[in-house]
Amino acid sequence: MMKLNLLKNLNLEITPETEKLLTLYQENFLAYNAHTNLISKNDEKVFFEKHLYDSLSINLFKGFKECKKLLDIGTGGGFPACPIALLNNKINIFAVDSIAKKIKFINKLAQELKLKNLTAIVARAEELPISYLENFDIATSRAVAPLNVILEYAAPFIKVGGYFVAYKSKIVNEEINHAQNALEILNFKIEKIIKYELPLEENFERNLVIIKKTNKTPKDFPRKVGMAKSNPL
Numbered sequence: 001m002m003k004l005n006l007l008k009n010l011n012l013e014i015t016p017e018t019e020k021l022l023t024l025y026q027e028n029f030l031a032y033n034a035h036t037n038l039i040s041k042n043d044e045k046v047f048f049e050k051h052l053y054d055s056l057s058i059n060l061f062k063g064f065k066e067c068k069k070l071l072d073i074g075t076g077g078g079f080p081a082c083p084i085a086l087l088n089n090k091i092n093i094f095a096v097d098s099i100a101k102k103i104k105f106i107n108k109l110a111q112e113l114k115l116k117n118l119t120a121i122v123a124r125a126e127e128l129p130i131s132y133l134e135n136f137d138i139a140t141s142r143a144v145a146p147l148n149v150i151l152e153y154a155a156p157f158i159k160v161g162g163y164f165v166a167y168k169s170k171i172v173n174e175e176i177n178h179a180q181n182a183l184e185i186l187n188f189k190i191e192k193i194i195k196y197e198l199p200l201e202e203n204f205e206r207n208l209v210i211i212k213k214t215n216k217t218p219k220d221f222p223r224k225v226g227m228a229k230s231n232p233l
């Protein structure tokens with residue numbers, strides 16, 4: 001059973017319709033996970049607490065209310081993209097991952113749950129279409145790479161004045177120190193860090209690092225595939 005009443009902590013109101021949708025989502029997810037690994041078997045028991053609840057924490061960020069178009073980089077099994085799409089039908093969500101079997105699940109889910117606002121694409125972040133450049137109000141990323149690397153993946157696709165929202169665990173300060181160069185080169189500024197807790201007994205500390213794009217991305221980005229990781233800023 002999902003403890004949907006806990007979503008009140010994220011300022012979310014759950015109606016009978018959303019309850020139905022989230023239950024259907026969990027059923028679909030766990031059925032697919034039985035034959036294709038999207039999350040570990042251990043995590044199945046904490047699907048709501050560790051994945052669904054965490055994804056929806058973006059609701060704690062006030063600027064999220066203005067978002068019309070969101071890009072989720074390295075979405076894997078659809079986190080945070082799918083839970084956000086389920087509860088926000090006015091936001092157009094694009095979920096990107098380089099692994100086809102994960103994207104296949106998201107497209108199947110979007111079809112079955114009639115989620116017209118969710119598009120999933122098999123691609124590497126460094127190779128997204130030119131039409132995506134400077135096109136998104138918010139880009140998100142959870143558990144993909146260190147901050148300096150994912151910021152480089154996301155930067156070119158965010159509009160000036162838009163935000164990169166990084167979902168991070170408690171080692172966040174160390175990552176921020178390592179990302180100073182990337183922040184400067186890519187014209188981003190850390191606006192705030194929103195701390196919150198997952199409804200779990202341990203490993204519950206989480207942070208949303210809210211990073212604002214202050215100016216256009218220099219023309220040298222995106223760099224060639226693999227460069228952000230092998231030769232980080």
Ligand code: SAM
Nearest residue numbers: 074075076079097098099123124125142143144
């Ligand atoms: N965001 C999901 C979550 O929180 O559960 C998935 C996290 S998983 C540990 C990292 C994902 O990032 C993998 O599915 C991987 O394929 C994807 N990924 C890593 N580098 C990428 C890149 N350059 N472009 C696209 N996807 C990438």
